Amino acid sequence: MRKDKLNIQALVELTILIGFSYLIYDLLKTGSVLYYIHPKMVKYLLFALIVLILMALIKLQRIFTYGGDIRIRPHYLIFIVPLMMALVLEHQSISTSSANIRGVSLDSIGISKGVTNTSNETYTANYYKVDNRIILKAENYMTQLSEILHNVEKFHGAEVELEGFIYREPHLFDGQFIISRTILSCCVADAENIGLLSYWEAEERLKDKTWVKAIGILQSSEYENPQTGRRGVVPLLVILELEVIPEPTNPYIYP
């Protein structure tokens, strides 16, 4: 055993382990980790962080023991390049950019009809009503919106308040746009966008992807799903009041 030579390979592996540990530590500390994964996954990542640090400690003992191979193998680049990218580029939510790629669903948010038809009472308990206004919050967004989508008639004329980002599709009528939110079930790979078709007279003043808080009255509109070509009636929010807000610190909805 020769102790005099530096084991380059162990050093590179140590650097990679420290890099990943730092990345995860930073994500957890700043909370940006929630841009990438569901809060329920955070505990697993904490576990990963501990294991990575332990591995780094063990590698540390190895860097002064001669490993026989002092060349740096190219496959370490597979770790280093993405690590650099992750550390250098700013952490951002996927919300607004994913809408362009994945589209925004207006007529189906996945909650099966079987549920919504069983009993309306259970949902009524979840309403956030202030002076008869329905407020869509992160906690009740899914159930409440699915209730509205499946009972367009029943909610005709109801006053609704919600937050979301502006998304437009080319075939929408003048004055129409979508107030959309992103649902995350596990990690951003499964992010899905859902939204409420909206109408505002001053629609052209709104820029794509800005976050707004809107209050309006529910009506309904004909809508053709551009992805499936299916026609149907969807709820339409005719907006009375609208204000531009900054992106929430936690932009997703976690079901």
Added chain:
Amino acid sequence: MQQVKRVHDSIASLLVLVVILGIFYTLLRIGQVNEGTTFSIDSIQSFKTIFLGILLEALPFILIGSFVSSIIQIFVPEEALSRIIPKNHGIGIFVAAALGLVFPICECAIIPVIRRLIKKGVPLHITIAFMLSAPILNPVVLLSTYYAFAGFAKIVIIRGVAGFALSVAIANTIRFIFKGNQLLNNSHHNQQQHNCCSHEHHQHTSHGHHHQCKPSTPGNKLIEIMEHSCNEFFDVGKYLILGATLSALMQTFVSRASLFSIGQGNIASILVMLSLAFILSLCSEADAFVARTFLSQFTTGSIIGFLVLGPMIDIKNTFMLLGSFKKPFVLALMSLIFLFTFAMSVLLNLVRI
């Protein structure tokens, strides 16, 4: 002989590459016609976000998988394994496929584990049956499927039964096609048996031994497991990263609309949902939540196909398999999974479940 094998291997790897690039190119073209997805700063950002999302989600489970693999390596003697495995291979496959019900293991963690089991002498087809069915029959996965499809209990049952049946069928086919363990014996791995510590070193190329054998105390064992897991992590991790990269590229540049433009018919919907399952590389614990958003637009057969194929194979797993197994085998396994799930989905559509 060696030469011929090498040529075979490179032809197979070329084929895999061509197929993946072909799919990517076609989708990109359709995507451009429909949507005009362009390259921009925005797409780099969303690529990074999706890539890191997949990586962060899979990382803990890869580490757990490496851990379990190291524990098997160090604590489970080969004789013990061969004693447990039923002598009758048909029954062996059946039991292995059912084991998933007891082990809550998902598709990221399973690859280091099955690699180790095969190295320990467990027959290939038995480990494959376990690998294919466990991420579907995993109790956590079945529960989340039940939760996602509340009110559609039959989807949970069909997913479980179909996943089990297809795993058994595919493993049996593998048993007749492939002999031997099909593992890569990478020259740069050079896994040598270390006499006194009885574990392999992933020491690259040289034979230089770098540690002395100490008497094994519990503390040493733990360090040994950690070292082993670390090597395993670097080994599997690079394929995870490659897979996550390709999946994130697809998700950034191929719009959903381009996939949907293939159609919603009986056959077209199945093709769409199967490709989606392959591209998205979702965790099997989360895929049901994505699948349900397609329930109203696609045939039930195609939804089940999505739920069965995803946990068995996706981009991320393909790369991890390519890092462990010979390319012709990976190619055959992928084709079998696609063919069987496709046939099953068509059948389900015909009987109109």
